[in-house]
Amino acid sequence: MLRLDGVGMRYGRAAEVLKDVSFELAPGSFHFLTGPSGAGKSSLLKLIYLAERQSRGTIELFGRDVEAVHPNDRPFLRRRIGVVFQEFRLLDHLSAFDNVALPLRIGGEKPDEYRHDVAELLGWVGLKERMHALPPTLSGGEKQRLAIARAVVGRPDILLADEPTGNVDDAHALRILKLFVELNRLGTTVLIASHDEDLVARSGQPVLHLDKGRLQAYGRGARGRADGEPAE
Numbered sequence: 686m687l688r689l690d691g692v693g694m695r696y697g698r699a700a701e702v703l704k705d706v707s708f709e710l711a712p713g714s715f716h717f718l719t720g721p722s723g724a725g726k727s728s729l730l731k732l733i734y735l736a737e738r739q740s741r742g743t744i745e746l747f748g749r750d751v752e753a754v755h756p757n758d759r760p761f762l763r764r765r766i767g768v769v770f771q772e773f774r775l776l777d778h779l780s781a782f783d784n785v786a787l788p789l790r791i792g793g794e795k796p797d798e799y800r801h802d803v804a805e806l807l808g809w810v811g812l813k814e815r816m817h818a819l820p821p822t823l824s825g826g827e828k829q830r831l832a833i834a835r836a837v838v839g840r841p842d843i844l845l846a847d848e849p850t851g852n853v854d855d856a857h858a859l860r861i862l863k864l865f866v867e868l869n870r871l872g873t874t875v876l877i878a879s880h881d882e883d884l885v886a887r888s889g890q891p892v893l894h895l896d897k898g899r900l901q902a903y904g905r906g907a908r909g910r911a912d913g914e915p916a917e
């Protein structure tokens with residue numbers, strides 16, 4: 686599904702923010718990505734989403750070396766990835782409903798085919814009453830839940846989420862975690878960058894821990910511990 690081998694990344698000519706990162710995500714796996722602020726979590730997600738390029742090493746996505754993918758084909762790979770960005774990136778002129786429906790419309794589905802699923806998903810993230818609202822009129826937590834609904838609606842092959850519970854209360858965070866687990870059960874490979882130690886611990890899911898751009902170890906669900914096999 687995803688394999689990184691000796692990957693380094695830098696912004697412009699500055700020092701590397703990711704160094705020798707190697708790991709593999711098996712299809713259908715679920716991992717958290719943890720690490721202190723500035724460790725490189727968002728940068729790693731951007732690499733996987735093909736929004737940035739590595740400065741060295743190899744990234745294989747869906748069995749293809751991303752450096753060998755023609756620029757015209759990159760959008761097709763991206764369409765298989767659902768992303769929850771830290772800054773949400775919602776379309777302000779579209780209603781909450783239409784923001785969520787957009788990936789399905791782009792995929793060629795008709796309103797009659799997606800209306801029920803979109804409404805159900807908005808209900809799941811607690812936005813049923815707000816489905817006609819425009820994003821600028823939503824609270825930070827509501828925007829975050831909307832961004833999550835949009836990222837998962839197309840049942841992507843990979844879901845990447847950058848601090849998806851940063852703006853929501855505990856009850857909503859647990860509900861979002863349940864949604865990710867459900868999506869994962871349906872086959873989506875999930876990678877979530879999170880500072881929320883309680884959520885990570887409660888989930889019991891394996892952890893990739895980054896520190897100063899280096900992958901420290903694989904661990905499982907425990908705060909600050911890396912009790913698994915070291916990354917190769």
Ligand SMILES: Nc1ncnc2c1ncn2[C@@H]1O[C@H](COP(=O)(O)OP(=O)(O)OP(=O)(O)O)[C@@H](O)[C@H]1O
Nearest residue numbers: 696699702720721722723724725726727728729880
């Ligand atoms: N667009 C950019 N241009 C230059 N440097 C950047 C850019 N984005 C991030 N960086 C730098 O890269 C390093 C890693 O940042 P990144 O955002 O990946 O960390 P993070 O672990 O996601 O942090 P946080 O938890 O605070 O979101 C930091 O030193 C940051 O200053």
